[in-house]
Amino acid sequence: MAQHMMHFDPLSDIARFDPMRSMDDFLKDMGFKDALKDFGRPSPIRLDVTESEHAYRIKAELPGFKVDDISVDIDGNRVSISAESRQEHEETNGQKVVRRERHTGKYFRSFSLAQDIDADKAVARYRDGVLDMELPKLLGGSAKRLQIS
Template identity: 35%
Template sequence: MSVIPGDSWRDFSQMFDHTFPAMRPKWEAGVFSPKVDILDKETAFEIIADLPGVDKKDISITYEDGMLTLSASTIQSDEDTDNDKVIHKERYEGKIVRSFTLSDNVQPQDIYAEFTDGVLVVVVPKVEPTKSEPKHIEIS
């Protein structure tokens, strides 16, 4: 596969969290990485990320040194009143980051993205990898 998600530790951590929810570490409470699907299409890779509650203006997509990074932020709402008390809170507010290592068979200059109804779709066009001719190296 030519697009590799950059947070395998997070995936392991989620597996642990689902198996032993009572043992969830406190430091993980503020960490959020959006769920993504990666599709390998004929001419491109598509990365589809769920970003509920995020405004388009708060999303940033960068490519540098073979790494594609999606980041976004949600603003904390302070809607508590004197009579309200939060009993349970699961919706994340803060910074969201997800990174992917791209191989050399993509065209980073042609990457584009669309954002509709809380779903971000990043399209990473592919190129045919150049095959180098075998070369015999003389030993001196």
């Protein structure tokens, strides 16, 4: 007779409560399916940084951008890369868009190097979705020892 008894756990429904799942469902119902999609993810601009005695070389992946949509700013040892993709207004000839997955928006990546950059001698080229920068180190740097009086 004990074989046919069911085990009852009064807290089983509480144990299954997942507040984040409820929040996800709420956002989906409100039309914000992907509101938190990129939260906590690394920057979409991926880098390779190499260093020689006299310069840094940076290769940044920026596929699908035009040269005019990319900018690089150098301030001392800080390098900032930004890129913006805009939605092009395509002629659809009466067709409706069924799916649009290409992202439009701004991307930004900023990082510091160990030594200041000689911005006047820095060179950047963009080809095949890769931004290739040669950033010469500022020889002698801008460090200065102050005389104390």
